[in-house]
Amino acid sequence: MSEDLRDEVEALNSIYGEGCLSPCEDQDESATPSSSSTTYILQLPGEEASSLRLQFPPSYPAEPPTVLGTQHSSGGKKGAGARDLGVFREALGTVFQPGSVCLFDAVEEFARRIEEEKEREDLLREQHDEDDDDGGGEEGVNASRGGRTTLNGSAEQQPDFASMEPPPWTVSDVVVENKSTFVAHVARVTSPAQAKLFLQHLVWSDRRIRAATHNISAWRIRGPGATSYSDCDDDGEDAAGSRLLHLLQLMEVWDGMVVVSRWYGGVKLGPRRFALINGVARDGLVRAGFGEGEKKDKDKEKGKKGR
Secondary structure: OHHHHHHHHHHHHHHOOOOEEEEEEEOOOOOOOOOEEEEEEEEOOOOOOOOOOOOOOOOOOOOOOOEEEEEEOOOOOOOOOHHHHHHHHHHHHHHHOOOOOOOOHHHHHHHHHHHHHHHHHHHHHHHHHHHOOOHHHHHHHHHHOOOOEEOOOOOEEEOOHOOOOOOOEEEEEEEEOOEEEEEEEEEOOOHHHHHHHHHHHHHHHHHHHHHHEEEEEEEEEEEOOEEEEEEEOOOOOOOHHHHHHHHHHOOOOOOOEEEEEEOOOOOOOHHHHHHHHHHHHHHHHOOOOOOOHHHHHHHHHHHHHOO
């Protein structure tokens, strides 16, 4: 066993519990590590997750491990073992980089993909239940969800989105890079409450937006007198909301909001994702007429240089 593999076995077992990654009992123990691959059993995280047989070449991590197959299926559920096997192979192919150990990243990527799949299944099941509801249509959605309870225990009725006039969204161009998709929705708003209502309506009314990996939002609003309001939400994409808010400040946007939706495609973009998020946001803001303040500043600079 290489030192890199030994360290990775210890790390995974300390993080996910003893036995997460263990040597296969039926491998040939007489073979030397320098001349033979090493086979391990990986127990995937989750109450009903499968376990897989992995074969590590002597050159690992210069070369990736081979996923031989399923050791035990996920809780005996039909098709779950094949699903876990396929998802993990895709996750491993996404995160592996020659020379770097990859199992922790592969396990985390597998867990993220399985969670997204469960969310999609829940969404489809919820939509199916709503369609079967006696109320029918969009009114059935409101009836099935009902109100929500506030901290003091009183019931707060959810807005009647079905009878609400759709917000006047301006939509940016759709940008796709490395299988991730980005699009921005921009609207004029006059209060924080209206901004929150518009965001809720957007998520409620558009199934694709509900299924997005992230719906990042920010707004800036001038209140009465000298008061002003601003807020942002990362929605799981760390630091993206504050960057959107900073963009609104740079473009001198007031009484406006932007929502950037991202559908993750399985390939990590790194810091590049922030440029793409801000890019579609800027496009949507300009389309909605919010780029005029920035344009005036540039025109002033050009005028000064021409003197």
